[in-house]
Amino acid sequence: MMKKEKMLIIKSTVIALDTIEMVLENSYISQYAVPGQFLHMNAEGHTLRRPISIADVDRASETITILFKIIGSGTKQLAAYQPGMSIDVLGPSGNGFYLEIEENPTILLIGGGIGVPPLYYLGKTLAREDVNIISVLGFQSADYVFYEQKFKELGKTFIVTNDGSYGERGFVTDVLNKVGQFDCYYSCGPLPMLQAITGKLKGKKGYISLEERMGCGVGACFACVIPTDNQGGYKKICKDGPVFNAQEVSL
Template sequence: MRKIKMRLLQIREIAKDTIEMKLEDDYITKVANPGQFISIALPNHTLPRPISIADIDRENGEITLLFKIMGKGTDTLAGFIPGTEVDCFGPNGNGFPLDSGQVDKVLLIGGGIGVPPLYYLGKRLEEQGIEVKSILGFQSGKYVFYEKKFESLGETIIVTDDGSYGMKGFVTDAVNIIPGFDAYYACGPTGMLRALTEQMKNKTGYISLEERMGCTVGACAACVIPTATEGSYKKICHDGPVFAAEEVML
């Protein structure tokens, strides 16, 4: 992890309350793995904001972040203007494994703002010749983003809670539509991940947790989670946010 300054190249709203930022960087773009995140320091805010990496363009030295406006901190971040120097720390945490054995077909499953880190993961897996299919869940049609980007990787199913776009229901309802995958990679709310890991307990899986973090570097122990080993805990920001599905208790 390193403290660096990035220059904000572009910022725009791509769906309701969902902001995409593109930043110029010559370090994180070279070393970050899918599933890792960066911490952004905000003026007049004590704690940094952890934002997962949605995409990396190594050739042009650009990193893409997506976040949802959910409070004062993210509202402040959404107000940054192009040209601003952004104070960042990263890359942080442990990402998704890219060498998980004999895997030919994978299923990506994202819920809401848990979708972004799966896009960069999908790109990297596709580069390895792995077949990628995706299920993306949102509250409603006005929150849907990156549909075409995921479709460029492979078959993609959009699910909305209210049925205003795509299939009505939850991501767990769509899993059986795409059979024959060797492993799954998921990111989203804890309730979604809990249901998925139970539904697919006989499958190899990796999950990225979205729990609220404090320091984002493993110092404050605000984001601990129990593991499958009784009495053992791990820090999401330091040991995760990605874990093997059977490793932690949700």
């Protein structure tokens, strides 16, 4: 159940170009957050909260790790917060990933940019179940790459950059033919990337997490709706998502 909480900042670090990793402490959220959920964070001086995906949870130390990219005044304000300060947060918010854990499955994780962080918490959770994990992570350039070693500790990992300055050159879809067989995929990233992936992997079992600017974050304002693929209706990304079956919604 989502609650309004104060979270203490333990650490804030620049880990790539314009990319902040922040470790927060809170007893309630750290015990109940699951992979795929997010924090709806209040940036001082801004009316609307910012949704930030949960990248990792340590229940023993009661900490939550988030990553975000500085792309506007809201995230710039969040980046200015220092250890020892507190942030007003709603969380854990949204519905997380449905975990496909069968006998000896191979799971493909596909992340783009700031869509990579929620897949790390998912990957760590799956790894505890002896799942074979393959990761494909896409970034703009070498300056933006993060968490490569963390994903390599989970399984085989491909890094792709748009300009070819690190890893493979191109987009995440350009290396899908190299990953081999897999049973299910999970993906998070920009909408054009998700459109390309769901198109290329049509018919494959998969789940996608949508990045979206939100209003209320609790399903009341209809600011973040997406049409369903075959029901003629709409789903609210903040409340029904941000994770959906890849065949459930129309991108």
